[in-house]
Amino acid sequence: MAVAQAETIDLRDTGLSDAELFERIPQDTAAVEKITAPRYSYWHSVFRVFFRKKTNILILAAFAFIIVFTYVYPAVMGYDRYGNIMDSTAKHLTPWAAIEKFGFSIRWIFGTGASGQSTFDAMWYGARISLSLALLCTLINFTIGIVVGAIWGFSKRVDVFMNEVRNVVSNVPGTLIISVWVLVFSPSFSTLLFAMCVTGWIGIAYSLRTQVIIIRDREYNLASKCLGSSTVRIAVKNILPFMISFIVTIMATQIPAYIASEAFLSYIGLGISDTTLGKILYNAQSAMVTPGWGWEFWCPVMLSAFISVVLFLIGQNLGDAADPRTHM
16 A cells, blocks of 8 residues: 655745744743643632531531630620639539529539639630630741741752751750740740740741652653743742642641640740630649549640640641642
8 A cells, every 4th residue: 555755845945034934932931831621720629628528517617616715705705813702602613503603604614713713714715815826826837937948948058057957956845945935034925925936937847848849859840840930830839739738737736736835834834924724724733633623624624625626627627628639
């Protein structure tokens, strides 16, 4: 069977100049990686995967309950620790005794404390300060950690310097740094916030640096670089979606850790002088072993555990939903 021969065309025979035959096409950085594919929205896919699990709706309802009672309830009901201090019969009451004395109300369902104050009100007033401290620490540390970690992972010069800084800081216990700072300055909210943030971002930055190094040299990033994409575009479009899952997962562990750190520091006498969950536990140490007074200690413990578990589950499930590999 004969095979047709391709006819060769000499461009000189066309009578056209090089300017007419060839035209330089301007480079469009927004279109170099554009491919024909179904329309995809990252955050729409994240929430679609997240709400696919019905248990996440219950967890969010629990989180809404925490927010309402942490920030709205104390503002509406008020909290006076020394409102019943002159009434000796109002101190260290069990829930049933408190309801019998003051009448049924949600504020007496956990009894009263050493000053006759409502244990229920004290818990949520303390949770407001403890949760606010944890959220601010998370916001500050992760903002600094993400920026520094991204630069740390891309720049070899910064990598050499920051590795030395991390080697020095990581050998000093974080609790020791916080304790020294609180002892030198007055134990206030701002003091403890600064002490927990002064070195708290380094571990986060190092974790992100490691992930950036793993992802930055993958084939699709090298292809994007060859097509002319800038480093910033590669970081935002190719690396960040994979990092969001990792970042949210770390946040899920850090927020409860900050709450636990505040409670521990207050429990050993180095925390904020104001009422926090840790301060309530510190003041209720004797109640833990006194028959009939255990409500004063174990109720704040259970509330602290409840808040930590809810925040952890939200972070873990949102981190799983933020992974692009789950969007298929």
